Amino acid sequence: MQIRFGILTVSTTCSADPDKDKAGPALENEILRAFPDSKVTFKRIVTDNKDNIIEVLYSVANDRLCDVLFTAGGTGFAASDVTPEATRAVIEKEATGITYVLLSKSLAVTEMAMLSRLTSGIKEKTLIINFPGSTKASVECFGFIKACLPHAVALLQERDSEVKAEHMRIQGENPSAESKVKIQTGASRMRKSPYPLLEVEEAFALVLKTVIPRNEIEEIPIEDALDRILAESIKASRPIPPFPASMKDGYACRAADGGGMKLVRSSAAAGDVPCVEPLRPGEVIRISTGAAIPAGADAVVQVEDTTLVAVTENGEDETSINVNVTPKVGQDIRQIGSDVQADALVLQKCTRITPAYIGVLAMLGLNKVKVNRRPQIGIISTGNELVPPKGPLQPGLIYDSNKVTLLTLLKKYGYEAKDCGIARDTPNSVKSILERAFDCNDFIVSSGGVSMSEYDLLKQVLVEDFNAIIHFGRVNMKPGKPTVFATLTYKEKMKVIFALPGNPVSCCVTSILFVIPTLRHLENYKAFSEWPKIKILLEQDVNNNDPRPEYVRLKVSRNCENKLIGVSTGNQISSRLNSMVDANALMVVPGKTVIQKGEVVTCTLFDQIA
Numbered sequence: 001m002q003i004r005f006g007i008l009t010v011s012t013t014c015s016a017d018p019d020k021d022k023a024g025p026a027l028e029n030e031i032l033r034a035f036p037d038s039k040v041t042f043k044r045i046v047t048d049n050k051d052n053i054i055e056v057l058y059s060v061a062n063d064r065l066c067d068v069l070f071t072a073g074g075t076g077f078a079a080s081d082v083t084p085e086a087t088r089a090v091i092e093k094e095a096t097g098i099t100y101v102l103l104s105k106s107l108a109v110t111e112m113a114m115l116s117r118l119t120s121g122i123k124e125k126t127l128i129i130n131f132p133g134s135t136k137a138s139v140e141c142f143g144f145i146k147a148c149l150p151h152a153v154a155l156l157q158e159r160d161s162e163v164k165a166e167h168m169r170i171q172g173e174n175p176s177a178e179s180k181v182k183i184q185t186g187a188s189r190m191r192k193s194p195y196p197l198l199e200v201e202e203a204f205a206l207v208l209k210t211v212i213p214r215n216e217i218e219e220i221p222i223e224d225a226l227d228r229i230l231a232e233s234i235k236a237s238r239p240i241p242p243f244p245a246s247m248k249d250g251y252a253c254r255a256a257d258g259g260g261m262k263l264v265r266s267s268a269a270a271g272d273v274p275c276v277e278p279l280r281p282g283e284v285i286r287i288s289t290g291a292a293i294p295a296g297a298d299a300v301v302q303v304e305d306t307t308l309v310a311v312t313e314n315g316e317d318e319t320s321i322n323v324n325v326t327p328k329v330g331q332d333i334r335q336i337g338s339d340v341q342a343d344a345l346v347l348q349k350c351t352r353i354t355p356a357y358i359g360v361l362a363m364l365g366l367n368k369v370k371v372n373r374r375p376q377i378g379i380i381s382t383g384n385e386l387v388p389p390k391g392p393l394q395p396g397l398i399y400d401s402n403k404v405t406l407l408t409l410l411k412k413y414g415y416e417a418k419d420c421g422i423a424r425d426t427p428n429s430v431k432s433i434l435e436r437a438f439d440c441n442d443f444i445v446s447s448g449g450v451s452m453s454e455y456d457l458l459k460q461v462l463v464e465d466f467n468a469i470i471h472f473g474r475v476n477m478k479p480g481k482p483t484v485f486a487t488l489t490y491k492e493k494m495k496v497i498f499a500l501p502g503n504p505v506s507c508c509v510t511s512i513l514f515v516i517p518t519l520r521h522l523e524n525y526k527a528f529s530e531w532p533k534i535k536i537l538l539e540q541d542v543n544n545n546d547p548r549p550e551y552v553r554l555k556v557s558r559n560c561e562n563k564l565i566g567v568s569t570g571n572q573i574s575s576r577l578n579s580m581v582d583a584n585a586l587m588v589v590p591g592k593t594v595i596q597k598g599e600v601v602t603c604t605l606f607d608q609i610a
């Protein structure tokens with residue numbers, strides 16, 4: 001559903017300098033992330049003045065400039081905070097429920113939310129909602145209420161068909177989502193997979209060939225850029241340091257004066273305006289590290305190489321010192337551009353941004369940086385037996401552990417993903433969950449529903465309802481054999497799908513081997529072509545009875561001789577997630593093979609060494 005959003009930043013400071021408005025742009029970003037088909041049709045910054053705010057609210061509602069207007073700021077206890085009063089003056093009906101959700105959920109984040117006087121309500125057909133002015137809080141508040149917005153707008157705008165559709169969506173149904181797939185029970189069900197069994201390397205090569213990085217770029221604040229991939233090479237726009245600076249605490253002097261007694265003319269601390277009156281023969285200026293070298297000085301003598309000769313009458317200032325070590329020209333001076341020359345290439349495109357990168361950007365005076373856009377990722381679980389991990393468990397059901405494992409696994413490697421729900425094992429449910437996931441995401445990771453039972457419907461729904469291409473549907477590995485990689489076009493956009501097996505270990509191992517490397521590739525992270533491989537000493541026999549290569553989970557650590565050693569994490573059955581708990585590496589054991597204790601083996605390291 002298309003919604004027209006408006007953002008009104010209420011801040012006298014931002015009104016004078018729009019660059020200071022952080023909440024407005026952050027909200028816009030979040031809105032478009034949550035509702036990619038929608039538009040932000042109104043943006044304005046207004047001073048903390050009640051009449052001005054009222055005037056803007058009236059014109060937005062009367063001229064129907066948007067369907068939902070968020071205000072950011074002016075909701076606190078300061079005398080100037082009047083947004084709720086202005087809002088109340090304009091609205092015809094209060095949206096008490098929205099206000100309640102905003103306050104109660106904010107209180108769960110911080111007790112300080114009790115100082116927030118948010119209100120919300122309806123003027124004509126426009127929903128007006130107050131958010132706090134802080135970027136974090138306003139974005140959080142948007143997250144708390146975003147789910148109700150399509151339905152609220154449909155009701156306000158009397159969009160009957162959309163109200164009905166929203167009702168059904170809320171109940172997990174979708175009338176237009178009648179799937180073409182019919183469950184094949186009994187004798188008609190398939191007994192052999194039609195998908196060829198690919199080797200892991202072959203399968204991943206197919207992924208790399210199919211998924212082409214889109215090279216979309218976004219500009220973000222440098223403090224949010226950690227671990228992102230730099231989308232532009234950065235040249236120094238200015239030299240660093242920008243002026244000759246002292247490397248020591250000591251005395252700026254003329255090298256030609258040599259050692260001996262010198263008059264202390266004045267002092268120069270870091271941050272002081274550079275002294276322009278040239279140093280005369282026999283003079284020195286007391287200087288601190290980072291201070292600009294005074295005119296005429298060409299060396300710094302560190303304080304340790306001097307002795308005090310005389311002080312002022314009150315004893316507070318030095319008047320003369322003795323230089324004990326003859327200085328050399330340039331000694332302890334960082335010349336202009338000695339760290340970085342102007343125009344030098346300092347940061348290379350397509351590399352991962354570390355804290356020091358961010359520091360270099362700041363040194364160059366940059367507070368924003370262009371990075372490669374990351375895909376929007378949605379996570380789905382499938383299975384009639386699954387319930388969210390809370391409350392009592394009915395017989396036959398289990399808690400959904402894969403979704404939260406996948407969400408946090410991706411987060412660990414830097415990728416934010418969205419929870420797109422649990423699909424039931426019916427074609428309609430799988431279809432409608434996928435459809436909703438495709439609406440807001442371009443990269444879907446699902447778990448379950450890809451094996452051989454009549455209720456494993458993922459592949460069929462992908463192919464029959466979405467015209468997906470299944471690039472592979474089986475991989476020669478244990479665990480993870482039924483792993484599926486598919487692509488399709490939905491609303492003219494390419495979607496990438498990894499449908500992973502439901503067993504929790506299979507789901508983790510295949511995420512590590514396929515999903516994370518594909519995300520790295522999509523993000524154009526050139527340095528990451530595969531996980532690092534290391535050699536370790538195996539501390540126990542490992543036996544693979546299966547004909548498939550087994551990806552044995554290992555705990556790699558250092559022994560007392562500082563050698564890397566590995567032990568298996570115990571029973572390797574694919575349902576036992578505890579075999580992943582301490583694992584930081586995977587070792588491939590070929591089919592029907594025993595690897596003996598004491599052998600040096602190569603393994604794939606996907607986490608830190610314990």
Ligand code: AMP
Pocket residue numbers: 381382383385386398399400401402403447448449450451456501502503504
């Ligand atoms: P499936 O791949 O759907 O055949 O599921 C294989 C096994 O994994 C079954 O025992 C499922 O109950 C279990 N399973 C599937 N999805 C999940 C999940 N989200 N969380 C925990 N276990 C799951």
Ligand code: MG
Pocket residue numbers: 382383384425448449502
């Ligand atoms: Mg299942």
